[in-house]
Amino acid sequence: MRACNLRLNPPGRGDILTIVSLYSSWPQRLYRRVLEELQLVGLDLPLAQLRARLPHDTPVFLVGGFVRDCARALIESISVDVKDADIVADTEGLGLAMRTLGGVLSRTPLGGYRWQAREKGIWIDAWQLKDTVWIHSLKLPVNIDSFLDGVDLNLDRIAIGLHDQSEYDRGCYSAIINRTIDLDAKYRLSELEPDELARAIVAHLKTRYHLSSSILKAFGRFDLDALAARATERLIGDGYPDAMVAQVRRFITSFEKRRTTVRLSARGRES
Numbered sequence: 001m002r003a004c005n006l007r008l009n010p011p012g013r014g015d016i017l018t019i020v021s022l023y024s025s026w027p028q029r030l031y032r033r034v035l036e037e038l039q040l041v042g043l044d045l046p047l048a049q050l051r052a053r054l055p056h057d058t059p060v061f062l063v064g065g066f067v068r069d070c071a072r073a074l075i076e077s078i079s080v081d082v083k084d085a086d087i088v089a090d091t092e093g094l095g096l097a098m099r100t101l102g103g104v105l106s107r108t109p110l111g112g113y114r115w116q117a118r119e120k121g122i123w124i125d126a127w128q129l130k131d132t133v134w135i136h137s138l139k140l141p142v143n144i145d146s147f148l149d150g151v152d153l154n155l156d157r158i159a160i161g162l163h164d165q166s167e168y169d170r171g172c173y174s175a176i177i178n179r180t181i182d183l184d185a186k187y188r189l190s191e192l193e194p195d196e197l198a199r200a201i202v203a204h205l206k207t208r209y210h211l212s213s214s215i216l217k218a219f220g221r222f223d224l225d226a227l228a229a230r231a232t233e234r235l236i237g238d239g240y241p242d243a244m245v246a247q248v249r250r251f252i253t254s255f256e257k258r259r260t261t262v263r264l265s266a267r268g269r270e271s
Contacts, residue, residue, distance in 0.1 A: 027167035046117035053097035059090040061159045090129045109237040134187045149186040152196040182212040198231035224256040
């Protein structure tokens with residue numbers, strides 16, 4: 001796997017006025033950088049082959065971590081590692097198209113497709129927009145806005161249209177500037193909250209951004225042993241390396257220790 005080696009020279013983090021003045025140019029710069037990085041990690045041709053097998057002008061969006069990490073590099077002038085790329089497509093025939101491409105194809109835990117176009121290459125996770133869990137469950141309009149309205153982490157709420165060079169930011173830039181991770185999607189499914197918390201921890205460990213107070217309070221509603229087990233199952237299913245899964249378990253364990261200490265301290269004061 002190759003690193004996303006992005007080195008730009010934006011202003012320092014404290015120079016917010018300069019950052020704001022550059023905001024209008026970010027979409028074009030981000031689109032160009034995303035294309036460069038797709039080429040760097042060898043996903044440009046596989047994505048072009050996939051789009052060629054879909055009906056002409058099918059809306060195909062690059063979403064999630066790949067775009068987020070390129071945005072972080074653009075704003076913070078850092079290097080980031082790319083694990084995979086996520087796409088959503090407004091089509092009925094995504095699975096059929098992907099089966100014609102060769103490589104290794106499997107299903108994801110939430111009903112999408114995972115495709116590794118070449119041996120030892122990074123993979124592409126792909127969904128039909130209509131099959132996205134919250135669009136399907138809540139019967140939302142099938143479009144990119146509905147998709148982004150249900151993305152759990154503010155940091156991941158960004159998309160690039162590969163078919164028309166469009167950019168949709170629904171909180172990613174502000175999350176990067178404020179260095180804060182939150183679970184504040186417009187649409188949320190309660191049964192997915194443990195998975196969302198696990199993803200928030202992963203994002204915190206990778207970026208060292210702060211977790212919002214609402215996320216920290218959410219931990220108090222869960223049996224943390226059960227949460228650790230659920231997180232482990234989900235992260236392994238999503239293809240995260242063992243080292244990251246172990247880090248998440250350690251984070252949850254340390255949080256449980258802190259919570260126990262606070263409870264014992266409170267009881268001591270009461271007595």
